[in-house]
Amino acid sequence: MTSVRRWCVVALVTVVVVGSPVLLRALPAGDSDLTAPELLALVSESGDRSFSGYVETAGALQIPSADRFDGVGALLGERNRLRVWWRDREAWRVAVMRTAGEVDLVHTAGLTTEYDYEDAEATTTRDPDIRLPRSADLLPPEVARRLLTGVTGADVTRLPARRVAGIAAPGLRLEGARERSSIGRVDLWADPESGLPLRVEVSARGSSAPDFSTGFVEITVATPAAADVEPRLTADVERSFDEVLDIADAVNQYAPIQAPDRAGGLARTSAARGAVGVYGDGLTQVIAIPLRDREADPLREQVRATPGAERVPGGDSVAIGPLGVFLGGDDGEGGWLVAGTVTGPVLVRAGQDLLRDAVFVGER
Amino acid sequence: MIRVELSKLLRSRRTWVTIGLVDALPTLVAVLLALTDLGPRPGTGPAFLSAVMTDGTLFPLAALAIVLPLFLPLVVAITAGEAIAGEAQQGTLRYLLVRPVGRARLLLAKLVSVMAFVALTVVVVGATAYVVGALLLGDEQLTTGATSVSGTSLTTPELVARTLLALAYAMLSMLGVAAIALFLSTVVRSPLAAALGTMGILISSTLLLTLDAADSFRAFLPTRYWLAFVDLFRDPIFWRDLERGVLLQAAYVVVFLAAAWANFATKDITD
Amino acid sequence: MIRTSGLTKRFGSITAVDHVDLDVREGDVYGFLGANGSGKTTTVRMLLGLVLATRGTAELLGRPMPAAAREVLPFVGSLVEGPAAYPQLSGRANLALFDRMGTGGVRATRSTRVGDALDRVGLGGVDGRPVRAYSLGMRQRLGLASALLRAPRLLVLDEPTNGLDPQGIRDIRALLLELNRAGTTVFVSSHLLAEIEQMCTRVGVLHRGRLVLQEQLADLQRPTGRVLLGTPDAERAIALLDGHVEHRDGDRLVVRAADAAELAVRLVGAGVRVAELRPERHTLESVVLEATGAGSDDFSATAAPTGPDRGGRG
Structure with missing residues (x-):
């Protein structure tokens, strides 16, 4: 066998080895007649x-x-x-x-x-x-x-x-x-x-x-x-029970604030009357979390450093793909974090609504 | 020819010196852990190292995780890179071929001998790690078993079986490296160049793996599934990447051994 | 035993071997003579299937190479461009290893075979030191032993006396002639005229990749038709052999004469004293120089040890 022929064999082997998984994946899928x-x-x-x-x-x-x-x-x-x-x-x-x-x-x-x-x-x-x-x-x-x-x-x-x-x-x-x-x-x-x-x-x-x-x-x-x-953890694992899951849960339970019923023209969809509000549903949904300054300040720094971030009336706003993030207030003030899949103007309006309509309910 | 290569391998002092060197690092780690009692926080050090502090019999696994990412590929690249280029440089290649030893057969014998070397290294590292671990770090937990990555408990037989599988998988992962180095060894004149070329490919592969832009051919990179042996310690075992890892290594062996043969079968031996 | 036709090898634009038609017959001690770089080693490599010919064919023991390498090579012992061995192993271990390779020798008789081969090349008493510690001469002997391992029908030896001292060269020459008498065909390449002249029955001369001469040594050394005469009576001899004296140097004359014996009778009959009288013969050196033309003064008649392109890599 000549050298050229042998290299052809190698090329063929390579194509088969690399190509077969690629080809299998590219096989057209039979369609269904569901509307x-x-x-x-x-x-x-x-x-x-x-x-x-x-x-x-x-x-x-x-x-x-x-x-x-x-x-x-x-x-x-x-x-x-x-x-x-x-x-x-x-x-x-x-x-x-x-x-x-x-x-x-x-x-x-x-x-x-x-x-x-x-x-x-x-x-x-x-x-x-x-x-x-x-x-x-x-x-x-x-x-x-x-x-x-x-x-x-x-x-x-x-x-x-x-x-x-x-x-x-x-x-x-x-x-x-x-x-x-x-x-x-x-x-x-x-x-x-x-x-x-x-x-x-x-x-x-x-x-x-x-x-x-x-x-x-x-x-x-x-x-x-x-x-x-079922949890089947071994005895070595350190276990604990936590009253709160994450920051949204913590704020919702303990922050002395009540989120309003509407924000940015969207109705509130979260059931409980806590500090955190969820507005809208499906494709158009935002979550609004009131933050204290020690949580808001580092986040605000991050938001401002994100490419595409802009100052808007009442706070900073940035769109990351379909996700809009708005952080109201200024350094040292705390503020509302509003995030969700709504357009920029809706987001900003929601932020302003929240700032205006949220009710301070005193220590809980 | 395979038997001849194996006997050459076993009789070469360099084989044993190399294995000794590879073995030295995990042993040193074990000694340091035993002396200082300072284990890494779980999840920070090499995989499984934190678990070793309480159960020394787990140490073969930690030793493997220490050796696998860099040492073993390096040693394999050097050994397999030497296969043809080294014989050529030494002048013995021409005498092998006029015995006559078939060229394809020689390539195969070399690959088998390199893999035997890998197996030997892994077995020696595993065995010393077990002895050193049990002696220095204690084996209190031998009866209660260990914790899987998923947090569930593994019985000792399960742990032993999975460790053996992990060792076998680590050896298999070296097949691709060996095949690449063997191919380069038939191309270049210097064994060092073959070894360095192989390491270059492995480093590029590791680098490309971290790059999202390389997504389309990520699954074909030789180091893609190297760390999949961790999946053996999930509960239940996650076979997907392990299976793909084995297939990938097989593909590398087929392609690069074929390329080595295509290049070597009618190569002019002028060294 | 060896027959090539139009054997050609090009490395890029350089033609290393150019249309070589070798013909080595059974029982020959064939001297393959050529300067360093003339293409000897490349030719030898082609015969053994290490280098593939660009054009032309080669036959070993009547079978085509490299196609029939598997059947032919077990009957061929060879030494190519210096010996080589695994430096960390002893000579004995090296031979045993080579014996196992390929078709492999019978295991039961392996150590006997290895011992015999070592004895033949004068390494019978060697200790277990690794080849790394061998001298150049010992390595050369070990390489020969390796070639002799399987009692080959054909020996292809590239510069076999390289690195040996004069005693060693004599030993090896005796060994090769002995093997030849026992029926082994020997093909020896060398850049040394003297070596070929002392040992071979047939000579091929390679010059810049071309085979410029290939003949029985005896035919090459045929009489020139002149007689060398040494006589104290030079004047009388010249007078007697009027016109047939071609050259005079004191008492020594060169006489054109077909038959030396007749000349002797004639001189003695005329009372000319003859101190020495012998027919002049062609020498290998003169033939080679003639065949390779002017500017080929790179043939050395003395036993210079090594050339620049060999010996260094063993």
């Missing part, structure tokens, strides 16, 4: 499905982070690898895998236990009314459920099917549905059998590529064993 409203209905009814699998998320949202909000930054701004076992909304386990560690969330009987391998600590909390996003919120079914609230069959169009976690998943597109939303488009692919959303991609207005995506890489649509969603 957009039918698929939407199927997805909406999938809320009580059980499943387990492996999810990868990718977010390019470099949100300003300060101490108490680091967890959110990691969830939305980095790649995450999650393993999930989901019996139902009340019994699940989600594990965030890191290269040399893991953070597990186990939810059972109204309590959530977070286990951090690197700290060898387990913290149990009850589920608060209001909290910051956590790893379990990144699962495609959860993201879809949140974004599709209030969406009707008229708002969505069909996308061609796509292979997700080995399933030929028909797609849905939700576009330009809400004028006050900063989200330009939500693309979703769901299992045509169970209706479980398998992959969700969120793009800001005017953005061509998704700013945030989450999708199953492996999924089993079946009820995982009960043992999989």
Whole structure:
């Protein structure tokens, strides 16, 4: 065999070795004949499905982070690898895998236990009314459920099917549905059998590529064993019970303030009458948290340092992909942190509304 | 020819000196830990090192995590880089080939011998680490088992089985390095150049892995799944990356061994 | 035993070997003579399949090379551009290792074979020191021993006496002639005229990549048709051999004469005293110089130890 022929063999071998996985992934997925409203209905009814699998998320949202909000930054701004076992909304386990560690969330009987391998600590909390996003919120079914609230069959169009976690998943597109939303488009692919959303991609207005995506890489649509969603920590792990989950929960419970009923033209959707307000739903939703100066000041510094940040009447505002962040007040003053998927003007108006309408209720 | 290469490997003093050197670092770490009793905070030091303070029998794992990222690839790159270029430089290559030893067979024998060397190194490191760990750091927890990465408890048989799997996986991860170095060894004249070239590829791969822009071919980088042995200590074991790691290493062996053969089969031996 | 036709090797734009047609017959001691850099080593490498010919073919033991390398090479012992061995092992261990390689010798008789080979090259009494500690001469002997391991039918030796002292050279020459008598064909390359002249039955001369001469040594050394005469009666001899004396140097004359014996009778019959009388023969040196043309004074008739392109890498 001549040298040229041998190198041809090598080239062929390389093409086969490299090409076969690429080709397998590129195989066209057989489409389903579900219409957009039918698929939407199927997805909406999938809320009580059980499943387990492996999810990868990718977010390019470099949100300003300060101490108490680091967890959110990691969830939305980095790649995450999650393993999930989901019996139902009340019994699940989600594990965030890191290269040399893991953070597990186990939810059972109204309590959530977070286990951090690197700290060898387990913290149990009850589920608060209001909290910051956590790893379990990144699962495609959860993201879809949140974004599709209030969406009707008229708002969505069909996308061609796509292979997700080995399933030929028909797609849905939700576009330009809400004028006050900063989200330009939500693309979703769901299992045509169970209706479980398998992959969700969120793009800001005017953005061509998704700013945030989450999708199953492996999924089993079946009820995982009960043992999989029970905390089974060893005796060595240091355990504690915490009254508060995160800063949003803490502020909501203890800050001597009551958030108003409306902000930025959006009605309040959080049930409890606490200090933290959640306004709007679906694609148009904001959370408003009153901060003391020691929490607000470092955050304000971060917001101002973020590219694209601008001074607006009453505070600082910045848009990171579809996520708008507004921090009212000035150094040493404390102020309202308003964050959500609304356009800049709505966000600023909400900030001003909050400043004007919030009620100081004295020590609680 | 494979047996000849193995006997050369075992009789070479350099083999044992290298293994001794590789073994020295984890042993030093164990001695320091035992003397100072200053373990790293969980999650800060090399993987598993914090757990070692209470259970010395876990030390083989920590030793592996110390050795795997840099030492083992370095040693493999040097050994495999030497395979053909070293024989050529020494002048023995031409005498091998006129015995005659088939060129393809020689490449295969060299790869097997390099992998035998890796296995030997890993086994020696694991065994000394076990003995040193048990002697210096104690084995109180031997009966209660250890904590998995997911926080659940592992029984001793589970731990032993998973550790053995991790050792096997670490060895497999070196296959790609060996194949690349072997290929370069047939291309360049100097064994050092082959070893350095291989290290260059590995360093580039590690660097590219951290880059989002390299996302499209991340899965094809040789070091992509090296640390997946950690997944063996999750509960339950997360097989996905381990499986892909094995497939990737197999792909590297196939492609680079084929390239080495294509280059070497009719190469003019003029050294 | 060796037959090449149009064997050519180019390295880039340099033609190292150019249309060489070697013909080595069974039982020959073939001297392959050429200056350093003339392409000898490249030719030897092509014969053994180490370097692939750009054009032309080579046959060893009647089989094409390198296609039939696997069948042919076990019957060929070789030494290519200096010996080589694993420096950390002893000579004995090296031979045992080489013996195991490839088709491999029978294990039961391995140590006997190794011992015999070492004995033959005069290393029988060597201790277990590593090859690293060997002298150049010892390494050369070890290389030869390695070539002899399998009682080859053909020996291809590139500069076999390199680095040996005069005694060593004599030993090796005796060894090769002995092997030849026992039926081994020997192909020796060298840049030393004297060495080839003393040992070989057949000579090929390589000059700048071309084979300029290939003949039986005996044919090359044929009489020139002149007789060298030494006589105290030079004047009388000249008078007697009027016109046939080509040259005179004191008592020594060069006479053109086909038959030396007849000349002797004639001189003695005429009362001319003859101190010395012998037919002049062509020397290898003169033939080679003639074949390679002017400017080829790079052949050395003395036993200079090493050339610049060899010996250093062992």
